[in-house]
Amino acid sequence: MSEKLENGKHLYRFLTNLIITVAVALLFAYGWNHWLNILLDRPFRHLGCLAMILIYTFLAVFFIYSFGGYEIGISRISHASIGCTLASFIVNIIMAVMTVMMVGYRKLVPTIIFVYFELCIIEVIVLFIITYLGTWLFRKIFPPYRMLQIHGMHVNNLDRKMEQRSDKFVIAETVMVNAPLSEIEKKIDEYDTVLINDIPSELKNKILKYCFDRQKRVYFTPKISDIIVRESDELNLFDSPLYLSRNVGFSMWQRIVKRAGDIILSLIGIILTSPIMLVTAILIHSYDKGPVFYRQERYTIHKKKFKVIKFRSMIVDAEKFSGARLASEHDDRITPIGHFIRSTRIDEIPQFFNVLKGDMSFVGPRPERPEIHEEYCEKVPEFDFRLAVKAGLTGYAQVFGKYNTTTYDKLKFDMIYVQKASILLDMKLILLTLRVVFQKESTEGVEEGEKTAK
Numbered sequence: 001m002s003e004k005l006e007n008g009k010h011l012y013r014f015l016t017n018l019i020i021t022v023a024v025a026l027l028f029a030y031g032w033n034h035w036l037n038i039l040l041d042r043p044f045r046h047l048g049c050l051a052m053i054l055i056y057t058f059l060a061v062f063f064i065y066s067f068g069g070y071e072i073g074i075s076r077i078s079h080a081s082i083g084c085t086l087a088s089f090i091v092n093i094i095m096a097v098m099t100v101m102m103v104g105y106r107k108l109v110p111t112i113i114f115v116y117f118e119l120c121i122i123e124v125i126v127l128f129i130i131t132y133l134g135t136w137l138f139r140k141i142f143p144p145y146r147m148l149q150i151h152g153m154h155v156n157n158l159d160r161k162m163e164q165r166s167d168k169f170v171i172a173e174t175v176m177v178n179a180p181l182s183e184i185e186k187k188i189d190e191y192d193t194v195l196i197n198d199i200p201s202e203l204k205n206k207i208l209k210y211c212f213d214r215q216k217r218v219y220f221t222p223k224i225s226d227i228i229v230r231e232s233d234e235l236n237l238f239d240s241p242l243y244l245s246r247n248v249g250f251s252m253w254q255r256i257v258k259r260a261g262d263i264i265l266s267l268i269g270i271i272l273t274s275p276i277m278l279v280t281a282i283l284i285h286s287y288d289k290g291p292v293f294y295r296q297e298r299y300t301i302h303k304k305k306f307k308v309i310k311f312r313s314m315i316v317d318a319e320k321f322s323g324a325r326l327a328s329e330h331d332d333r334i335t336p337i338g339h340f341i342r343s344t345r346i347d348e349i350p351q352f353f354n355v356l357k358g359d360m361s362f363v364g365p366r367p368e369r370p371e372i373h374e375e376y377c378e379k380v381p382e383f384d385f386r387l388a389v390k391a392g393l394t395g396y397a398q399v400f401g402k403y404n405t406t407t408y409d410k411l412k413f414d415m416i417y418v419q420k421a422s423i424l425l426d427m428k429l430i431l432l433t434l435r436v437v438f439q440k441e442s443t444e445g446v447e448e449g450e451k452t453a454k
Contacts, residue, residue, distance in 0.1 A: 009138075009142055012073070012138060013070075016072045016130070016138075017070045020064065021061055023123075023126055023127065024056075024060045025056070027126065028056045028057070028119065029053050031118075032049060032053065037049060039099075039105075039108055055095075055098075056095055059095070060087060060088070063090055064083060066428060066431045067086050067087050067431060068083040068432070069083030069084035069127070072138060073138035073139070073142065077132055077135045078439075079435065079439065080131045081127070081128050081132070082439070083435055084124070084128070085124050089120060092123075096113060096116040099112050139167050144166065145170065145191075145217065146191060146193070147172060147191055147194060147195050148171075148172065148175065148187055149171045149175070149195040149197055150174075150176075150177060150195065150196050151174050151175070152177045152200070153176075153177060153178070156197070159197065162195070173187065173191075175187050177199045177200070181203070184207065188216060189214065191216070193216065193218075194207070194216055194217070195220070196208075196218060196220035196221070197220075208220070224385070224411070224412065227415045227419055229245065231419035232245040233245075249388050249389045249421050250421050250422075257423055259358070261423070262355050263356060265430075266355040269349070269352040269355075273352070280292075280311055280349075284311060284312055284335075287336070287337050288316065290312065291312060291316070292311065292312060293311065293312060294309075294313075294314075295308070295309055296308050296369060297370060298370075299367055299368055299369075300359055300360060301387055301388070301390040301391065305370065306359035306367075308359075308360075309351060309354055310348060311341055311346065311347040311349065312338070313338030313339075314333040315335060345437050348393065352393075360390060360391050360392060361389075362392060362394070363393070363394055363395055363417075363430060364417070365389065365395050365397065366392065366395055366398060376407045380407055382411060382415075385414075385415055386415065389417070389418055389421060394430065394433040394436075396413040396417035397409075398433065401413050
């Protein structure tokens with residue numbers, strides 16, 4: 001039953017994604033043939049038009065996939081829609097530049113821009129409708145699995161998080177880890193899906209084997225050791241399986257390419273955002289006549305200290321009385337302008353200069369203040385592991401977590417990046433960061449009075 005259901009889901013997603021791709025291709029084909037091709041001195045014939053449609057479709061598929069626009073039934077509707085919108089926007093900009101270069105007449109530039117703008121708007125509307133209807137129908141056809149939760153003695157809010165995605169998860173029953181193994185196994189037989197929530201490794205291994213033997217789907221929260229082992233290389237040197245965990249991060253050539261990319265991207269970022277930085281600086285200074293920038297000591301690779309640069313979003317001397325602590329949901333230290341620049345991530349833009357200088361990379365674990373880092377280490381000693389690579393402007397925890405994500409979960413996200421580190425992963429995270437800017441939940445603060453995320 002479970003296997004047939006999963007095959008049905010895969011087929012449904014494939015067909016929905018195919019509809020999205022075909023819709024994009026047909027919209028561009030119509031726009032190109034009726035409005036754009038005629039602007040050329042020598043309009044393309046059949047093969048030329050087909051080549052343009054294929055280029056557009058390839059770019060659309062790449063960016064929709066990169067931004068998560070194809071995740072029908074996996075992501076929230078808003079996330080998939082934002083992914084499609086960003087993809088359409090970027091693809092039409094690229095194609096508009098190509099078309100302008102092909103036409104060669106300056107007087108036709110406004111016409112070309114207008115056509116691509118119109119095409120982009122139509123695409124966004126059509127893709128939103130497909131995404132919305134596709135997700136709605138998916139949830140009607142494929143109801144969520146009823147799952148058994150096997151809960152450890154440590155209290156966490158994983159079950160509450162999963163309840164927020166009731167379209168995917170329904171925890172029908174919970175068994176505590178101190179129950180007899182025979183009772184747990186009997187309960188497992190009653191469900192198709194099992195959630196292993198923070199239980200001792202020895203018991204987890206037994207339950208995983210039991211579920212494998214009975215073809216039960218298993219969700220489980222990984223421990224740091226699980227993440228380290230997962231990215232190991234398989235070596236077949238003799239007649240015994242051998243795994244190699246390299247634990248070195250980027251290779252020498254990857255570090256060279258990554259640094260070159262950091263320099264190029266930070267320079268482009270500084271140039272493109274300079275008008276935004278100028279306006280933001282004027283607004284911040286006009287509000288209370290205080291300093292525009294906020295410099296703060298942070299840790300980067302191997303606990304090296306540097307001064308991070310951000311636009312000031314709080315009142316002057318915000319920590320004079322409260323001490324070092326993370327911003328809370330309704331923090332009265334944040335100015336009205338600060339609320340806006342934090343929610344839009346504009347306060348992070350000056351860190352392009354940190355990247356250019358070499359203190360940070362474009363992608364990596366977010367740099368923490370030394371005092372807060374040490375507090376984290378008291379709770380989770382392995383928190384030091386994330387300093388195996390250079391701190392970043394964005395990272396795994398920023399894309400897939402929230403500002404108030406727990407200390408241990410932040411570490412898990414960062415360790416996934418440390419172990420999977422590659423140039424391709426960096427490119428993917430940079431693209432996904434654009435989507436995160438439009439997701440309000442990613443900027444939620446910690447609870448009132450908390451110095452660190454729990």
